[in-house]
Amino acid sequence: MDDLEEGLIRRKAVAQLAGVSEATVSRVLNGVGPVKEETRKRVMEAAKQLNYVPSALAQQFARQKSGNLGVILPLLPKVNVFSTYYFSEILSGIGHTAKQSGYDLLMLFREPGEPREYAHLFRTQKIDACIILGAQNIPSDYDALKELQREGHPFCLINQQYEGAPFNTVDADHRMGSYDATVHLMKQGCQRIWFLNGPSAFSNSLDRLEGYCQALETAGEPFDPNRVLVGNYSRKSGYESADIMAELIRTGQADAVIAANDRMAIGLLQGLKERGLIAGEDYALVGCDDSDGARLTDPPLTSIAVPFYEAGCEATSRMLEALTEPVLTAPFTAKLPVRLVVRASSQV
Numbered sequence: 001m002d003d004l005e006e007g008l009i010r011r012k013a014v015a016q017l018a019g020v021s022e023a024t025v026s027r028v029l030n031g032v033g034p035v036k037e038e039t040r041k042r043v044m045e046a047a048k049q050l051n052y053v054p055s056a057l058a059q060q061f062a063r064q065k066s067g068n069l070g071v072i073l074p075l076l077p078k079v080n081v082f083s084t085y086y087f088s089e090i091l092s093g094i095g096h097t098a099k100q101s102g103y104d105l106l107m108l109f110r111e112p113g114e115p116r117e118y119a120h121l122f123r124t125q126k127i128d129a130c131i132i133l134g135a136q137n138i139p140s141d142y143d144a145l146k147e148l149q150r151e152g153h154p155f156c157l158i159n160q161q162y163e164g165a166p167f168n169t170v171d172a173d174h175r176m177g178s179y180d181a182t183v184h185l186m187k188q189g190c191q192r193i194w195f196l197n198g199p200s201a202f203s204n205s206l207d208r209l210e211g212y213c214q215a216l217e218t219a220g221e222p223f224d225p226n227r228v229l230v231g232n233y234s235r236k237s238g239y240e241s242a243d244i245m246a247e248l249i250r251t252g253q254a255d256a257v258i259a260a261n262d263r264m265a266i267g268l269l270q271g272l273k274e275r276g277l278i279a280g281e282d283y284a285l286v287g288c289d290d291s292d293g294a295r296l297t298d299p300p301l302t303s304i305a306v307p308f309y310e311a312g313c314e315a316t317s318r319m320l321e322a323l324t325e326p327v328l329t330a331p332f333t334a335k336l337p338v339r340l341v342v343r344a345s346s347q348v
Helices: 003-018 020-028 037-049 055-063 085-100 118-123 138-150 174-189 204-219 235-242 242-250 262-274 292-296 308-324
Strands: 066-076 106-108 131-132 155-158 170-171 193-197 229-232 256-259 284-289 301-305 331-334 339-342
Touching: 003 020, 003 037, 020 037, 066 085, 066 308, 085 106, 085 131, 085 308, 106 138, 118 131, 118 138, 131 138, 131 308, 138 155, 155 308, 170 174, 170 204, 170 308, 174 193, 174 204, 174 256, 174 284, 174 339, 193 204, 193 262, 235 242, 235 262, 242 262, 256 262, 262 284, 262 292
Parallel strands: 066 106, 066 131, 131 155, 155 170, 170 331, 193 229, 193 256, 256 284, 284 301
Antiparallel strands: 301 339
């Protein structure tokens, strides 16, 4: 009996002792594929009792998969993505779900202008599937995603869609969020509502603007594109908008602002406070994300709660299902609900 045959017999004994299949034993001992933590512990204990170690040859065959779920993130100058509410919540959801299935995460950062060689990660067997955060509607991103799709690699976008391109996507209902925020402000008596949006390269910016426009249209109010300002989702860009907004509020041209994320809303709130204007008294303010910071501002910030953690869980579950059941299916789009959390900043 050669070493390979003996290894197969001993692996079968481990499977019987652990009460699992031989394929599961192979996945656990070779560190590939999704396995529940409880199952992994049972297999490892059985292998220890039987003093079984897989042969190098068996491992070589088994490792046609990496056992890694890739997470592609933007490398933002002067920004620690792990400290931002948006990225930290999504990554927590991804990490928790991957851990439960026995998958490791391989985080890959891309710089602006850097080639998007996502397919190469699959060809070199560094990852088995990937989740992409911070994608933009620009040619380099779009072309890289089309290449992944052509080659049949499992991938999923979070919080980004491309019109006419059926990519796997998990998103939130940003349109409904800004619609509800606008309706709330109108019910407070606000008539001159401004919108501080993010860059149009992100589909969620377009969705939020659409919700704002639809709420105005439903109320019979005309949409004025001059009432839309554009920041870059940073607190600094919100703060820098304070000069313009302070003048508009003092001259009666604005009585409310919706900001497309909490970071810009908090920057704007701070900038206006330094100019003697208080949210909830002199004007109404709504943010988006319902981040931890929204509860800590003075006054507390009304914000649209977005389920970023749940989006990370959903995207990861979908990708792991694609790996365990690799059947041809149509691209999916999952859209998660949002809700408006009303606090003092919008109650004028």
